[in-house]
Amino acid sequence: MNNVKAILLALLGAWLLIGTRFAQHHHLTAEELERDAEKALEFERREWIAGEKFVEHEWSIVEGAVEREARLGAEAAKRVLERFEAPEAKRLQERFEAPPPPVPTELTHDRWRRVGRPPIKLPDGPFVKENDALHGDVTTHWRENPDFRARVERSRDKTVSEPGCDWRQCFDDRKKAKCLHFCREDARHGDEAPSTYVPDPAAIRKRWLAERQTTWPALPKELCEPYTVQGAKGPDTNKRLLDEAPIKASPFVERKGPRLLCVMYTTAESHATHVRAAVETWAPGCDGFVAFSTEHDPSLNAVKIDHAGEEAYMNMWQKLRSIWAYVHEHYSTDYDFYFAGGEDLYVLPQNLRDFLTGRDPSSPQLLGRRFRDYGRNLFNSGGAGYVLSRGALSAYAKHKDDAVCMPSLKTPTEDVQIAKCLKNTVGIEPEDTRDSEGRERFHPFAPGHMLTIKPPAQGQPRDWFYDYTKEWPPLPGAECCSSGSVSFHYLKKPAMVRHVHAVLYDCPSKL
Numbered sequence: 001m002n003n004v005k006a007i008l009l010a011l012l013g014a015w016l017l018i019g020t021r022f023a024q025h026h027h028l029t030a031e032e033l034e035r036d037a038e039k040a041l042e043f044e045r046r047e048w049i050a051g052e053k054f055v056e057h058e059w060s061i062v063e064g065a066v067e068r069e070a071r072l073g074a075e076a077a078k079r080v081l082e083r084f085e086a087p088e089a090k091r092l093q094e095r096f097e098a099p100p101p102p103v104p105t106e107l108t109h110d111r112w113r114r115v116g117r118p119p120i121k122l123p124d125g126p127f128v129k130e131n132d133a134l135h136g137d138v139t140t141h142w143r144e145n146p147d148f149r150a151r152v153e154r155s156r157d158k159t160v161s162e163p164g165c166d167w168r169q170c171f172d173d174r175k176k177a178k179c180l181h182f183c184r185e186d187a188r189h190g191d192e193a194p195s196t197y198v199p200d201p202a203a204i205r206k207r208w209l210a211e212r213q214t215t216w217p218a219l220p221k222e223l224c225e226p227y228t229v230q231g232a233k234g235p236d237t238n239k240r241l242l243d244e245a246p247i248k249a250s251p252f253v254e255r256k257g258p259r260l261l262c263v264m265y266t267t268a269e270s271h272a273t274h275v276r277a278a279v280e281t282w283a284p285g286c287d288g289f290v291a292f293s294t295e296h297d298p299s300l301n302a303v304k305i306d307h308a309g310e311e312a313y314m315n316m317w318q319k320l321r322s323i324w325a326y327v328h329e330h331y332s333t334d335y336d337f338y339f340a341g342g343e344d345l346y347v348l349p350q351n352l353r354d355f356l357t358g359r360d361p362s363s364p365q366l367l368g369r370r371f372r373d374y375g376r377n378l379f380n381s382g383g384a385g386y387v388l389s390r391g392a393l394s395a396y397a398k399h400k401d402d403a404v405c406m407p408s409l410k411t412p413t414e415d416v417q418i419a420k421c422l423k424n425t426v427g428i429e430p431e432d433t434r435d436s437e438g439r440e441r442f443h444p445f446a447p448g449h450m451l452t453i454k455p456p457a458q459g460q461p462r463d464w465f466y467d468y469t470k471e472w473p474p475l476p477g478a479e480c481c482s483s484g485s486v487s488f489h490y491l492k493k494p495a496m497v498r499h500v501h502a503v504l505y506d507c508p509s510k511l
Contacts, residue, residue, distance in 0.1 A: 167222045170495035171231020184217070184280070185494060187272045193296035198330055199303050201261055201288025208284035209253070217280050223499045224507035229448065231495065237448030238496070239503050244451070244478035245439075247485050249504035250350035252285040257353030258336035258361060262286035263327060265319060266302070266343040267311065268295035274343035275300050277494035281501035285349035288335060292323045313412050320414040321400060321407070324388075328397040336361035338393055341385030344492050346500050352387070352486045355433070355441060365389040366422055369442035370430045371468040373416065378423075380430045382415030383489040384442040392422060399425040432472075439475060439482040446490045447500065450480045 165179035180186040208216055226236035241247070262283060266275055275291050279300050283289040291302040294311055307322035309315040320340070327338060337356050341347070359365065367387040368380030380386035388396070396418070401407045405421035422428050433441050443450050444465070454476070455466045466473070474480050491497050 167220070167495060168227070168231045168233075171227065171229075171493050176495075183495060184276065184498075185273045188299070193298050197296050197298065197303060199290050199298065199301045201290050201301065201331060201334070204279055204289045204301050205252075205284045205287060212253075212284075219281075219498055219502045219506055221507075223495075223502035227496070227499050229446075229496075231493075237451050238446060238500060241447035241451040241478060241481065242500070242503050245481045245483055245485070247348070247447075247481065247504065248351060248483045249348060250354075251505075252350070255285070255287070255350060255353065257350075257357040258359070259287045259334070260349055260353055260356070261288040261290070261327070261331055261335040261338050262347060262349065263323060263338060263340040264289070264291040264343055264345075265316075265323060265340070266291050266293050268293055268297070268302075270343050271295070271297050271300055271302060273494045274497075275302060277497040278343070278345075281497055282347045282349065285347075286339075287349075288331065290327075290331075291343075292319070292326070308408070309410055315410045316412045317406070317409055317414040317417050320418065324393065324396055324418075325400060328393050332390065332393060332397070336390055338388045338390075339385055340388070341487060341489075342383065344490055345385055346488045346491050346497055347385065348486055348504075351441070351484045354484055355486065356387070359389070361390040363389060364391040364395045364422065364426050364428045366392055366419060366428055366430050367433050368430060369440060369444055370432065370472060372471060373468060377416050377420065378429055379416045379419035381442065381444045381489075382413075384444045385487045385489070386415065386418075386430075386442070388418075392426075392428065395426045395428075396421060434472070435482040435484060437479075437482075439479060441482045441484060441486045443481060443485060443488045444490075445488070446496075447481070447488050449490065450488070451478060453480075 162179060162182040165182040167183075169175040169179050170183035170185070176183050176185070226233065226239060228234040228236065229238075264275065264278065271291075271293065275293070275297075278291075279289070289301055291297075291300055292305040293302045294304060296302065296304050303326075305319065305322050305326060307315075307318045309318045311319070323340070331338075337352075337359075339347070339349075339352060356367075365387070366380060367389075369384040369386075370378065371381050372378050396405075399405055399421065402421075402425060404424040406417055409417065411417065419430060435441065445453065453465070453474075455473075456463050488500070491500065
């Protein structure tokens with residue numbers, strides 16, 4: 001034990017001796033501390049000066065760039081101003097002076113147009129694209145404009161092109177962003193309308209009849225090519241169904257049968273896209289067409305419709321209640337049948353007239369694609385569109401505020417509610433609208449989907465479509481659809497609406 005203590009004391013003494021000598025050799029005097037501080041301050045000063053020089057150099061570069069850009073901008077502005085000499089300024093002044101009041105023509109049908117309102121002349125010049133003349137004619141300005149028509153006639157036989165754009169890009173929301181004018185989806189500013197504006201439903205058809213061989217927007221041959229759903233090259237199931245059924249497409253000019261009003265429900269965001277596509281394709285085939293929207297747009301026969309509650313899908317029943325009330329108030333004696341559907345439809349109006357021929361419009365009738373939902377409600381598919389006879393419209397207008405018609409209900413199932421209302425008030429139900437071979441006329445899906453859809457195999461999840469139609473099972477393949485088909489739903493792309501229209505009316509039977 002004494003030996004261990006001796007060893008520990010020896011180690012402690014050695015450690016103290018080493019520490020003392022280390023401290024002696026590394027002790028910093030006050031002079032040394034002051035000298036080190038001065039060195040640190042000198043280093044920091046040199047770094048600060050270097051930083052200031054760097055910032056000054058970089059700022060001089062920026063100042064030079066700004067000065068150069070300003071000089072170039074001033075020179076460019078000077079060149080622009082030089083273009084507007086006295087003759088040019090005078091020409092612009094003359095262009096925008098109000099012309100004399102127009103002479104009324106047989107094509108002036110706007111009920112709200114003020115007397116003596118001057119026409120709006122389209123500007124000339126290189127900044128007006130060539131296809132403005134070809135595609136910009138869907139407008140309420142129906143007065144004669146010889147300069148405009150001459151430009152259109154010169155351009156009708158030319159292939160409208162826009163650098164970097166083709167019709168396949170129009171199927172892709174991301175790619176078409178730079179080609180909206182080419183795709184005919186660019187926003188346009190139409191005439192403003194007063195709150196009392198009431199569209200003339202026949203305006204679209206009258207304008208088409210007057211301009212179909214001159215200024216009406218023609219569909220290009222490129223739309224006859226095969227397109228997949230995404231617009232790519234590949235199997236075109238939509239065209240295949242139209243050819244194999246085959247779907248009959250009667251020329252619009254040869255209309256016959258009862259008077260038909262086509263009603264679309266939409267919003268202002270879709271005016272330049274879906275509504276315009278309908279107006280330029282199938283809408284002129286209807287005797288009347290009105291788009292009920294969130295804003296007026298007389299160039300598209302769109303009217304703002306007010307209704308209870310917010311503008312939302314979950315409040316669709318309130319919007320349709322207001323639409324049917326408006327239609328009854330303004331158009332109840334002008335038409336025999338009324339077809340209603342959304343903005344993503346393609347409709348064959350003459351096929352619908354052919355189907356309705358011989359029916360008594362004064363008798364209440366509800367016609368469309370029958371569904372029976374899980375609540376055992378029998379109704380017509382709202383997506384495929386449905387028809388009210390004049391008698392059914394009058395019956396609804398009479399009973400729309402009855403408790404059984406759910407006047408305060410907020411729901412997206414407007415198709416179910418109109419069927420329940422008419423059943424509970426006048427005792428009518430949706431009728432069988434299939435042809436003699438059991439093929440349907442009103443379709444809740446696009447042509448290609450109707451061609452390829454199949455019931456779920458054993459063990460697979462249930463499909464609502466086959467559950468809703470199990471009392472009337474849809475036929476498979478091209479047998480699904482009558483040659484006299486009336487409508488196809490879920491055409492979400494305006495380019496596809498134009499493609500389907502081109503296949504039906506403008507393209508050779510074999511590509």
